[in-house]
Amino acid sequence: GPKVLQIPSHQIIDMGQMVTLNCDPVSNHLYFYWYKQILGQQMEFLVNFYNGKVMEKSKLFKDQFSVERPDGSYFTLKIQPTALEDSAVYFCASSLGGGALQDTQYFGPGTRLLVL
């Protein structure tokens, strides 16, 4: 089936540094999402992105977070500067159509971020 790739699979970074998480979505998909999952806790929505714009973001999507997808390349999540509480697994997802559950979201395997 359709695959979403995430690079890197793991990242260890010192607090205060910048990190960029990369997502290679399904090729013809138009809607892109980031989710955050702390170990043992539920997956939480961060942001969704369509047509070059943030459609909706949650309160977890702090000012230090930004997303972009320049020229159809990777869909990225940048955190600058990082904080200890940013340690989590970040999942990217993409879908052809929008509307939350109206179209299937395909998830990547996640990037495990550890902020020291």
Next chain:
Amino acid sequence: SQLAEENSWALSVHEGESVTVNCSYKTSITALQWYRQKSGKGPAQLILIRSNEREKRNGRLRATLDTSSQSSSLSITATRCEDTAVYFCATDAGSNNRIFFGDGTQLVVKP
């Protein structure tokens, strides 16, 4: 507060048995989806059931939805070891853009 939650932390069955995972939610929805997440992987969609549907099947999987009690169930028949995973329900809570996940139920299928 959680808008969707599964009713069991963990379940364990032997291969070949049937199992049901339950989920309750707190707001009106347009759809509910069941996902499976295997260790080290991202979630994978299993079944999408819309608010005007009562039951949906996908192979060995059967999902039900009861909007009056705001609950859903996912049943797996003839379980296999490879069904071992965390099972999540997720709702849109009427949102057009975001999904709200439950904590998940860890299912272990033993040989």
